[in-house]
Amino acid sequence: MKNHKILIFSSLLIGLALLVSACAVAPTGGEVVDDVMEEDAMMEGSTLVEITLTTGSTGSGLAFFGQGGEIDGQENPVLSASVGDTVRITLVNGDGMPHDIFLPDLSAQSTLTTASGQQVVLEFKVSDAGEFIYFCTIDGHRAAGMEGTLVVAP
Numbered sequence: 001m002k003n004h005k006i007l008i009f010s011s012l013l014i015g016l017a018l019l020v021s022a023c024a025v026a027p028t029g030g031e032v033v034d035d036v037m038e039e040d041a042m043m044e045g046s047t048l049v050e051i052t053l054t055t056g057s058t059g060s061g062l063a064f065f066g067q068g069g070e071i072d073g074q075e076n077p078v079l080s081a082s083v084g085d086t087v088r089i090t091l092v093n094g095d096g097m098p099h100d101i102f103l104p105d106l107s108a109q110s111t112l113t114t115a116s117g118q119q120v121v122l123e124f125k126v127s128d129a130g131e132f133i134y135f136c137t138i139d140g141h142r143a144a145g146m147e148g149t150l151v152v153a154p
């Protein structure tokens with residue numbers, strides 16, 4: 001009789017242990033689902049690369065100047081992105097002259113900024129690796145120095 005009680009008690013313990021482990025498995029299952037959803041978001045979404053450039057004079061000419069981040073203060077900075085990124089360039093007019101920014105290889109061109117302090121935003125997605133020229137299309141500005149490169153890493 002005593003052995004029988006122990007057997008029932010043991011069975012109850014085992015049953016309880018199974019229940020607990022079943023519950024413990026559930027959150028892990030949830031995490032797997034989350035991972036799949038995150039992967040989907042990464043495939044559908046795109047990393048946003050935000051770049052701010054300010055127009056100004058160099059003393060001998062004109063240039064785009066990096067504003068903020070690693071390119072801060074750089075004259076016609078090399079811009080960096082990776083394939084699949086969305087690049088958002090904010091062009092701030094720093095000198096009151098008309099300017100824009102144009103990347104002919106990517107068919108991306110901002111509208112004009114014509115007054116000091118006025119900013120325009122150009123956004124485009126990069127789908128190929130390579131080096132792409134950017135410049136200002138206003139007559140004489142590219143020749144005066146307003147030209148740089150966007151490097152898209154594979």
Ligand SMILES: [Cu+2]
Binds near residue numbers: 062100
């Ligand atoms: Cu210009």
